[in-house]
Structure formats: C-alpha cells, structure tokens
Amino acid sequence: MRTPLLIGASKRGKFAHIPPGHDPGPQTLRTEVGFPLWGWFTGVVGTGMFVSGVFVAVGGRGSKFDPLEEALGGTFFALIGLMCALWGYSQLRKHRPPSLANRMPGAALAVDRDDARRGEKLTVTLTVPRSGSPEDQPLEVGVVCVERYDYQATAQTRAGLIFIRQTREADAYEDWRQVERTAGDQTVDFELPRDVPYSYEGDCVSYAWRVSARVARKLRSDPRIDHAVWVLP
Amino acid sequence: MKLEIVLDSDRAAQGDKVTGRVDVVEGGPSRSLTLTLTFHEQTQSYAVVRYDSGGVIHEGEVVTGTPVDFDFTVPAEAPPSLKCKHSELYWELAITSDEHGLDMHVARRLEVIARP
Numbered sequence: 001m002r003t004p005l006l007i008g009a010s011k012r013g014k015f016a017h018i019p020p021g022h023d024p025g026p027q028t029l030r031t032e033v034g035f036p037l038w039g040w041f042t043g044v045v046g047t048g049m050f051v052s053g054v055f056v057a058v059g060g061r062g063s064k065f066d067p068l069e070e071a072l073g074g075t076f077f078a079l080i081g082l083m084c085a086l087w088g089y090s091q092l093r094k095h096r097p098p099s100l101a102n103r104m105p106g107a108a109l110a111v112d113r114d115d116a117r118r119g120e121k122l123t124v125t126l127t128v129p130r131s132g133s134p135e136d137q138p139l140e141v142g143v144v145c146v147e148r149y150d151y152q153a154t155a156q157t158r159a160g161l162i163f164i165r166q167t168r169e170a171d172a173y174e175d176w177r178q179v180e181r182t183a184g185d186q187t188v189d190f191e192l193p194r195d196v197p198y199s200y201e202g203d204c205v206s207y208a209w210r211v212s213a214r215v216a217r218k219l220r221s222d223p224r225i226d227h228a229v230w231v232l233p
Numbered sequence: 234m235k236l237e238i239v240l241d242s243d244r245a246a247q248g249d250k251v252t253g254r255v256d257v258v259e260g261g262p263s264r265s266l267t268l269t270l271t272f273h274e275q276t277q278s279y280a281v282v283r284y285d286s287g288g289v290i291h292e293g294e295v296v297t298g299t300p301v302d303f304d305f306t307v308p309a310e311a312p313p314s315l316k317c318k319h320s321e322l323y324w325e326l327a328i329t330s331d332e333h334g335l336d337m338h339v340a341r342r343l344e345v346i347a348r349p
Contacts, residue, residue: 118347149320152278165279172317197315198347204279205320233247233313233347 017146017208018201019114019228025201027148031167033095043088049081098223100213104129109141109213109225117232119194124227126179126186126213137215142176143190144212145197145231150204172197172207176214198233234261234295236328236339244344248309251343252302255290255328260297264331265289268303270343272312275321284308287327295330313347 015024015032024032057074059067101107106129116122126141146169153164173196179186190211197207209231214224240253255266269287273280290303307324315322327340 147317147319149276149317150279151276151319168319170319197317198313200312200315200322202274202322203281203283204276205274205322207315207317 016226017210017228019230021114022199022230023201025206026203027150027167027206028201031148036091036095039088039091041088042084043092046081046084046086046088050078050085051081053078053081093221097221100215100223100225103215103223107213107225109211109227111211111227111229114228115230115232116192118192118196118198120192122190122192122211122229124188124190124211126188128179128181128183128186137217138178139181139213140176140178140216141186141188141213142174142211143192143229144171144175144210145173146170146208146210147172147197148206148208192231196231199230234263234330234332234337235259236266236295236330236337238326238328238339238341239300240326240341240343244346245307246346247307247311247313247348250304250306252304253326254300254302256300257295257297260295260299262332263295263337264292266291266295266301267329267331268305269327269329270305270307271325271327273321273323273325275323276319290328307343307345309348311345314342314344 015028018024018028053074053076055061055074057071057078059065059070061070106127108127110125110127112123112125122143124141124143126139128139148167148169151166151168153166155162155164173193175190177188177190179188199209200207209229211227211229212224214222216222235258237256237258238253239256240251242251245251266289267287268290269285271282271286272284273282275281286305286308291301295301311324312322314324324343324345325340326343327338330337
C-alpha cells in the first residue's frame with residue numbers, strides 16, 4: 001500500500017502559498033525556487049551593459065573616437081544590455097510579484113482564520129494607510145484558488161525530440177471586490193462556494209488558496225499583498 | 234472471462250462503507266479476484282497514483298451468473314473527487330482476476346464526496 005495521503009498535516013512551512021501547519025507536497029518541493037542567482041546576475045550585468053552602452057553612444061569616451069561608430073556600437077551594446085536586464089527582471093517577477101506594501105506603506109491584510117471549509121465564510125480586513133496610490137487604479141480584495149499542474153512540453157534539439165516537465169499555473173477560482181481608498185480598516189466577507197477546489201498538495205497537481213489585496217493595473221503586473229489560507233473539503 | 238463491477242451507490246462520503254458486487258457475465262478459471270481502491274492525480278500529461286489499498290475477495294474459479302459480493306470503507310481522510318480545467322483528482326475501484334497468462338482487469342470510478 002502506498003502512503004496514505006492526508007489533506008492537512010502539521011509543520012510550519014516556508015512556502016508562501018501554504019499557511020502554517022500544513023506540509024508542502026511533492027510538486028511544491030520539486031519546483032521550489034531558491035535564490036534566483038542566475039536572474040540577478042543577468043539583470044545586474046545587463047544593467048551595466050545598458051549604462052555603458054548609453055555612455056559610449058552619447059560620446060562619453062571623448063572626441064578621439066569616431067562619433068558614428070560610437071553611436072552605433074554603443075546603441076547596440078545598450079540594447080543587448082537592456083534585453084538582459086528585462087529578462088532578469090521578468091525572472092524575479094515570475095516568482096515574486098510586486099508588493100503592494102511597498103507602494104502603499106502601511107497597507108496590511110488580515111484574515112479571521114487560516115483554515116476554512118468550503119461553504120464557510122472568510123472575513124478579510126484591509127488596512128488602508130493615508131497615502132494611497134493614484135485614484136485611477138482600483139484597489140481590490142479577493143480570494144483566489146490557483147491550480148498548479150504538471151505539463152509535458154517538447155523541444156526539438158540536435159539530438160532529437162526531448163520532453164521537459166513543466167509546472168504551469170491557472171486561476172481555478174477568483175472573486176474580487178473593489179474597496180474604497182478611504183484610510184482605515186475595511187472589512188469584506190467572502191463565502192467560499194461548495195463546488196470549488198479545496199487546498200491540496202500533490203505530486204503532479206496542487207491547489208493553493210490565498211486572500212489578496214491588489215491594485216489592478218493595465219498591462220503591468222498588479223502589486224499585491226497575499227495571505228495564504230487552507231480550504232478544507 | 235467477462236466481469237462487471239456493480240456498486241449499490243456511485244458516490245460515497247469520506248469514511249463511508251461501500252457495498253457492491255462483481256457480476257460474472259462470463260465465468261472461467263481464476264486463482265483469485267482482488268479488489269483495489271486507488272486515488273489518482275491526473276493532468277493532460279501526467280498521472281500519479283497517490284494511494285492504493287485492497288485485498289482478495291474471492292479465491293478459485295468464477296462461475297457465470299454467480300456474483301461475488303464485496304464491501305470496503307472509504308478512508309476518512311480521503312480527498313474528495315475533483316475536476317478542474319487542467320487537472321483531476323479521482324478514485325477508482327478495480328477488480329483483477331489472477332489467471333494463467335495475462336490477468337484480467339476491470340475498473341470503474343467512484344465519486345467520493347466530502348462528509349457533510
């Protein structure tokens with residue numbers, strides 16, 4: 001017989017999507033990302049190349065060099081550096097979305113409990129500081145369930161077709177409510193439907209729940225504060 | 234040999250006792266019939282069995298028209314069946330007939346629901 005699987009166990013987790021008191025599953029452990037050294041390295045080197053390229057392109061090395069060659073070479077070097085910097089930034093953002101707390105100092109999110117059953121109510125309190133972000137960006141509070149599923153991607157190489165195991169994410173459920181930007185505490189109640197996924201940590205499938213506050217922005221990732229919750233069946 | 238799994242109910246709650254029978258549509262020589270309950274995770278590309286449990290429910294030849302009754306208990310901590318856009322969690326009940334040569338295998342799903 002294989003190991004019986006438990007819906008919830010006890011151990012304080014270091015994973016942002018799992019509240020304290022629940023264990024990570026095999027998929028979470030397999031896809032754990034440590035310090036994104038390669039992304040940081042590429043980003044720093046790319047930024048350096050960009051700055052150097054701009055310096056050369058504007059004639060920073062003096063009049064003893066051909067201005068046209070300096071402009072062309074510097075621009076090319078700066079563009080390559082910019083691409084590296086953007087790639088490094090995207091790698092960072094992939095694992096760590098922008099923080100709402102940095103944009104709204106003092107903003108805080110609290111949930112009345114970390115564990116709830118489907119069909120039960122969650123009470124969320126958002127503390128809005130005096131200094132908010134611009135009024136044209138709506139402030140929202142929501143509950144989200146993220147489905148993480150393993151997918152077999154293929155790539156053609158010189159050695160032939162290779163198979164790559166990837167873990168992808170999709171929102172399985174979300175319920176967002178717009179809240180006022182007035183300073184102070186705002187409370188929102190969410191009822192968890194009975195027919196939604198429950199929290200689960202599996203081998204090739206996981207379902208993770210969180211309560212979030214976000215500033216919804218167009219064409220950019222939303223700054224947000226997350227609070228992981230565990231939804232029982 | 235041809236077997237069919239018949240359950241008294243297609244769904245069961247966590248911790249419930251499930252009863253049913255194996256209808257022997259076409260009998261034949263068999264060493265034993267084994268009942269196995271398994272829990273599966275499945276995506277478009279991958280499938281994993283996270284739990285299995287079972288035992289022998291019949292020994293010896295199976296006779297046409299003579300059903301074999303069985304019962305088992307769904308684990309109290311069993312994750313309920315669940316289907317999402319890209320993945321699925323489900324429980325499956327299987328009967329394996331141990332035979333000379335290739336074993337015969339029939340299976341059907343069991344919907345497990347959360348205990349109210």
